[in-house]
Amino acid sequence: MARTTKKEAILDAALTLFAEKGVDAATTREIAERADTAEGNLYRHFEGKDDLVRTLFETTARRFADVLKAEAGDEDDPRARLEALIQGIFTFGESHPAAFQFLLASHPSHIPKDRDLLLGPYPMRLFVETIVRGVSQGAFRPVDPVLATGWIVAMAQRAVLLARMGLLADDRERIISETVEASRRLLAADPAPPVGEGPHDD
Amino acid sequence: MARTTKKEAILDAALTLFAEKGVDAATTREIAERADTAEGNLYRHFEGKDDLVRTLFETTARRFADVLKAEAGDEDDPRARLEALIQGIFTFGESHPAAFQFLLASHPSHIPKDRDLLLGPYPMRLFVETIVRGVSQGAFRPVDPVLATGWIVAMAQRAVLLARMGLLADDRERIISETVEASRRLLAADPAPPVGEGPHDD
Amino acid sequence: MARTTKKEAILDAALTLFAEKGVDAATTREIAERADTAEGNLYRHFEGKDDLVRTLFETTARRFADVLKAEAGDEDDPRARLEALIQGIFTFGESHPAAFQFLLASHPSHIPKDRDLLLGPYPMRLFVETIVRGVSQGAFRPVDPVLATGWIVAMAQRAVLLARMGLLADDRERIISETVEASRRLLAADPAPPVGEGPHDD
Amino acid sequence: MARTTKKEAILDAALTLFAEKGVDAATTREIAERADTAEGNLYRHFEGKDDLVRTLFETTARRFADVLKAEAGDEDDPRARLEALIQGIFTFGESHPAAFQFLLASHPSHIPKDRDLLLGPYPMRLFVETIVRGVSQGAFRPVDPVLATGWIVAMAQRAVLLARMGLLADDRERIISETVEASRRLLAADPAPPVGEGPHDD
DNA sequence: CATGAATGAGTTTTCATTCAT
DNA sequence: AATGAATGAAAACTCATTCAT
Numbered sequence: 112m113a114r115t116t117k118k119e120a121i122l123d124a125a126l127t128l129f130a131e132k133g134v135d136a137a138t139t140r141e142i143a144e145r146a147d148t149a150e151g152n153l154y155r156h157f158e159g160k161d162d163l164v165r166t167l168f169e170t171t172a173r174r175f176a177d178v179l180k181a182e183a184g185d186e187d188d189p190r191a192r193l194e195a196l197i198q199g200i201f202t203f204g205e206s207h208p209a210a211f212q213f214l215l216a217s218h219p220s221h222i223p224k225d226r227d228l229l230l231g232p233y234p235m236r237l238f239v240e241t242i243v244r245g246v247s248q249g250a251f252r253p254v255d256p257v258l259a260t261g262w263i264v265a266m267a268q269r270a271v272l273l274a275r276m277g278l279l280a281d282d283r284e285r286i287i288s289e290t291v292e293a294s295r296r297l298l299a300a301d302p303a304p305p306v307g308e309g310p311h312d313d
Numbered sequence: 314m315a316r317t318t319k320k321e322a323i324l325d326a327a328l329t330l331f332a333e334k335g336v337d338a339a340t341t342r343e344i345a346e347r348a349d350t351a352e353g354n355l356y357r358h359f360e361g362k363d364d365l366v367r368t369l370f371e372t373t374a375r376r377f378a379d380v381l382k383a384e385a386g387d388e389d390d391p392r393a394r395l396e397a398l399i400q401g402i403f404t405f406g407e408s409h410p411a412a413f414q415f416l417l418a419s420h421p422s423h424i425p426k427d428r429d430l431l432l433g434p435y436p437m438r439l440f441v442e443t444i445v446r447g448v449s450q451g452a453f454r455p456v457d458p459v460l461a462t463g464w465i466v467a468m469a470q471r472a473v474l475l476a477r478m479g480l481l482a483d484d485r486e487r488i489i490s491e492t493v494e495a496s497r498r499l500l501a502a503d504p505a506p507p508v509g510e511g512p513h514d515d
Numbered sequence: 516m517a518r519t520t521k522k523e524a525i526l527d528a529a530l531t532l533f534a535e536k537g538v539d540a541a542t543t544r545e546i547a548e549r550a551d552t553a554e555g556n557l558y559r560h561f562e563g564k565d566d567l568v569r570t571l572f573e574t575t576a577r578r579f580a581d582v583l584k585a586e587a588g589d590e591d592d593p594r595a596r597l598e599a600l601i602q603g604i605f606t607f608g609e610s611h612p613a614a615f616q617f618l619l620a621s622h623p624s625h626i627p628k629d630r631d632l633l634l635g636p637y638p639m640r641l642f643v644e645t646i647v648r649g650v651s652q653g654a655f656r657p658v659d660p661v662l663a664t665g666w667i668v669a670m671a672q673r674a675v676l677l678a679r680m681g682l683l684a685d686d687r688e689r690i691i692s693e694t695v696e697a698s699r700r701l702l703a704a705d706p707a708p709p710v711g712e713g714p715h716d717d
Numbered sequence: 718m719a720r721t722t723k724k725e726a727i728l729d730a731a732l733t734l735f736a737e738k739g740v741d742a743a744t745t746r747e748i749a750e751r752a753d754t755a756e757g758n759l760y761r762h763f764e765g766k767d768d769l770v771r772t773l774f775e776t777t778a779r780r781f782a783d784v785l786k787a788e789a790g791d792e793d794d795p796r797a798r799l800e801a802l803i804q805g806i807f808t809f810g811e812s813h814p815a816a817f818q819f820l821l822a823s824h825p826s827h828i829p830k831d832r833d834l835l836l837g838p839y840p841m842r843l844f845v846e847t848i849v850r851g852v853s854q855g856a857f858r859p860v861d862p863v864l865a866t867g868w869i870v871a872m873a874q875r876a877v878l879l880a881r882m883g884l885l886a887d888d889r890e891r892i893i894s895e896t897v898e899a900s901r902r903l904l905a906a907d908p909a910p911p912v913g914e915g916p917h918d919d
Numbered sequence: 920c921a922t923g924a925a926t927g928a929g930t931t932t933t934c935a936t937t938c939a940t
Numbered sequence: 941a942a943t944g945a946a947t948g949a950a951a952a953c954t955c956a957t958t959c960a961t
Binding site: 723749754755756757758761 | 920921922923924
Binding site: 340341342352353355356361362 | 950951952953954955
């Protein structure tokens with residue numbers, strides 16, 4: 112009683128294999144086998160292996176963004192929203208491990224357009240926007256929002272990887288709260304200095 | 314009377330190509346061509362492509378560690394030492410761009426032994442040791458040193474990548490000092506609370 | 516609408532070439548060419564060249580055994596049966612010259628399991644069984660049946676080879692009858708000695 | 718304190734490897750390694766691999782003939798001489814196992830000239846000559862001497878192989894005496910029939 | 920004589936893609 | 941839609957032979 116269509120089965124199989132061994136090392140034959148279909152059938156649903164990769168990048172990135180959005184909800188406060196987004200990275204890493212690995216470990220040469228992934232309609236944008244707003248509202252100290260996004264996303268991703276490799280002693284909850292706390296410190300606005308004695312930036 | 318041996322030429326060519334297009338996409342033919350040698354000669358110096366990858370991992374990781382050590386010198390203060398190490402990541406990213414890219418972007422399935430790269434005799438260990446010492450001396454707040462190493466290294470690496478992709482407005486110096494400052498905030502020990510009024514942790 | 520499948524064509528081509536030039540000297544390219552197919556197709560039907568060799572050993576040995584069985588029919592008398600089996604070696608050598616050559620001239624290092632070919636479910640067993648029976652019935656003189664099988668099979672095979680090389684003056688029929696006669700003399704039971712005057716076997 | 722020259726070391730190494738894995742499967746690199754010399758040096762002593770094969774065929778065939786001659790001595794009686802020659806096959810098989818295997822198992826395509834090996838100045842000729850003489854003297858029954866040589870040599874060779882494979886229960890001495898006895902029966906002249914009662918051949 | 924790096928043509932094998940059914 | 945045999949270009953790898961030292 113398969114609820115999934117053949118096309119979905121192919122996408123699933125490909126995603127898993129791409130994550131496991133990398134895009135190049137995964138063969139169309141393996142993908143077809145794991146999707147329990149004929150190799151030729153793959154070309155009825157996709158233009159070729161490249162198309163499969165492209166499609167997967169888009170859907171997994173969108174799925175990632177969806178998880179982040181769901182986690183952030185309509186939270187308005189930049190600090191709370193940012194923390195929810197970070198939590199979302201962990202959630203996604205756990206609920207979609209293959210997608211997480213695929214998005215992270217694919218060689219740049221396979222990524223359709225680097226800028227898009229980072230700044231396009233996809234995941235990173237949510238961070239950048241939140242940080243931009245937080246800085247302008249004074250909730251965060253002034254930093255380049257793209258750089259700060261890079262820092263925070265990289266931190267969370269690395270935390271997921273280290274946890275997955277069994278290199279961290281703490282449990283899941285603790286790792287997340289530690290990483291959230293770290294991001295808080297990273298962006299915390301400095302306490303307002305006594306009037307008339309502010310720092311000189313020049 | 315070339316100063317470089319053929320073996321070195323092969324390693325160089327392979328490193329560049331592996332970094333550019335990924336290990337799988339780089340062919341032995343390309344490598345040989347770029348090294349200006351016959352394809353077969355590659356197999357006199359290495360057991361095969363895999364051996365080439367393994368060798369490169371080891372030498373580039375070691376080279377990375379050497380740059381970090383050189384940058385840190387015999388600095389003893391954990392704070393200063395950590396900052397020097399971070400500076401080292403940028404230095405290495407600039408002086409050995411192909412090695413940097415290769416170490417970062419190779420698919421895990423090509424990495425000989427993940428644990429070794431992170432905790433073995435190689436780069437990451439320098440960070441972990443420094444943080445352990447800093448925490449025990451009270452210079453840093455108490456954190457899991459492996460997790461903190463992950464954060465900081467990931468931050469710096471991502472900063473190098475973003476800069477390389479032209480996504481950052483600031484100049485090199487500024488990006489480095491920002492990233493160093495970020496790591497400082499990440500690990501800064503909290504000010505000692507007034508006696509008798511400390512926070513309750515339970 | 517060829518009656519033969521591509522797989523059979525490949526096996527045929529390989530057998531011929533293996534017999535002609537030896538397993539090592541026959542290339543997959545030649546095999547594919549002679550089978551009128553693409554080289555890659557060879558690897559859909561077989562795991563590799565080794566698999567091809569293995570498969571051919573099994574099928575040709577079985578085919579050899581089949582010819583022997585057909586020739587021996589349900590003949591019960593050990594003498595008659597043995598002579599039919601010897602006749603079978605010649606028949607096989609003529610009807611399947613490539614298979615005959617392949618079985619004979621392949622280097623031991625290519626033979627999957629020497630014992631099997633000689634004593635396993637295959638050709639030689641038929642001889643051994645017949646000789647065992649003949650000895651126990653007193654039709655043959657007492658000899659090690661394995662050794663006797665070796666003698667007889669080797670004799671017949673060598674006769675086929677010498678004939679094929681044009682070194683024998685006699686015609687086919689004569690060579691066969693001579694060889695059969697030779698085997699008869701080889702195994703003939705000694706005439707019962709007059710009672711009381713027999714040789715002492717100590 | 719090597720008594721052997723480099724050239725001899727190369728011949729030895731090649732013979733062993735050719736016997737073990739076949740001419741094609743043995744590489745010049747292996748041969749050089751086993752001879753403890755440089756690969757290139759092989760080409761100082763021989764024109765190439767083919768020359769090595771040719772040389773080995775000649776020397777091993779000659780060595781085989783020498784063993785046979787030594788065994789036969791100046792024995793004049795055809796029966797005794799033939800039995801000594803058969804004994805010689807076993808002697809050679811034991812004293813020069815690699816040479817024995819090399820002469821036997823090399824693919825025909827590597828054998829310089831089949832006729833020469835069988836009938837030329839080499840081993841087989843000794844058998845043919847002895848049998849021709851034995852037949853003309855009435856010591857042996859009338860048979861094609863080439864065919865009879867083939868039978869007897871094949872029998873002895875096969876006996877050596879079976880013994881080497883551990884398929885024979887009897888000990889060395891017994892196997893030899895059995896094989897000699899077999900050849901005796903093979904060629905024994907029929908008892909002269911009473912005058913006027915000769916056999917009818919039709 | 921000796922060495923072993925270098926060569927390049929050749930080998931086995933892989934794999935994305937096509938196509939007849 | 942589905943199949944899986946077939947294709948062929950390209951991949952990794954081998955190896956007899958050459959050559960500078």
